[in-house]
Amino acid sequence: MSAEPAVQLRLLDLQALDSRLDQIEHRRRSLPALATIAEVESRLAALRDRIIAAETEVSDLERVLAKAESDVEQVRARSTKDQDLLLSGRVTSAKELESLQQEVASLARRQGDLEEDELEVMERLEEARAALGALTAERAGFTAQLDAAAAERDTAWAEGDRDREWVSGERATVLPDIPADLLTLYEKLRADHNGVGAAALRQRRCEGCRMELTPTDIGRIRDAAPDAVLRCEECRRILVRTPESGL
Ligand SMILES: [Zn+2]
Numbered sequence: 001m002s003a004e005p006a007v008q009l010r011l012l013d014l015q016a017l018d019s020r021l022d023q024i025e026h027r028r029r030s031l032p033a034l035a036t037i038a039e040v041e042s043r044l045a046a047l048r049d050r051i052i053a054a055e056t057e058v059s060d061l062e063r064v065l066a067k068a069e070s071d072v073e074q075v076r077a078r079s080t081k082d083q084d085l086l087l088s089g090r091v092t093s094a095k096e097l098e099s100l101q102q103e104v105a106s107l108a109r110r111q112g113d114l115e116e117d118e119l120e121v122m123e124r125l126e127e128a129r130a131a132l133g134a135l136t137a138e139r140a141g142f143t144a145q146l147d148a149a150a151a152e153r154d155t156a157w158a159e160g161d162r163d164r165e166w167v168s169g170e171r172a173t174v175l176p177d178i179p180a181d182l183l184t185l186y187e188k189l190r191a192d193h194n195g196v197g198a199a200a201l202r203q204r205r206c207e208g209c210r211m212e213l214t215p216t217d218i219g220r221i222r223d224a225a226p227d228a229v230l231r232c233e234e235c236r237r238i239l240v241r242t243p244e245s246g247l
Contacts, residue, residue: 001229003182008240010177015198017171022195028160036149044142054132061125068118079107189237198238201245209235222247
């Protein structure tokens with residue numbers, strides 16, 4: 001394969017632009033904000049279940065408390081009714097009066113027990129509400145972290161998009177200068193060799209694999225026609241001669 005020295009140098013320009021596009025893509029994927037987002041999202045997911053459990057506990061206790069309040073209210077109403085009856089003077093039979101007094105006393109005990117239960121439920125409800133409040137505060141903290149990381153990601157990505165657009169524009173101006181057969185070889189080598197298909201020869205060193213060429217290879221390159229497309233003996237990449245090749 002052969003290509004004018006100027007065309008071969010143009011291939012190095014293409015390689016530089018392709019490497020920049022690869023870097024932009026790599027930065028995009030390895031953004032620290034992405035790791036933060038993944039971590040905070042998994043924490044939020046775990047928190048979601050705990051918040052649902054805490055909310056369920058609060059609503060269950062609210063129901064238990066409402067029932068306890070209504071139980072107390074019923075006993076209190078019954079007791080008030082009995083006491084009104086006692087005070088009304090309408091009950092005159094000693095036996096009935098005694099039975100009524102016994103009922104009032106029994107209702108007072110019952111009310112005391114129920115009020116104790118009610119108080120206990122109120123305390124548990126207060127604790128459950130505090131636990132729920134702590135969890136929702138934790139969620140708010142994570143949500144803020146998530147928003148900040150997403151904003152950071154979006155800014156970096158927008159910057160990457162602008163860079164990519166610019167580099168792609170440059171690449172489009174270089175591409176017509178590269179003959180099809182050279183481009184095909186370059187693309188194949190690029191795919192096989194970690195994104196680098198063409199490398200400059202500088203100071204007797206292949207910039208693709210960083211190996212210094214042997215005197216035999218240097219001699220061979222010196223003798224080669226200027227438009228010959230050379231390959232590095234070590235890494236097989238296209239080796240482009242430059243004014244700094246040290247030949
Ligand atoms: Zn090499």
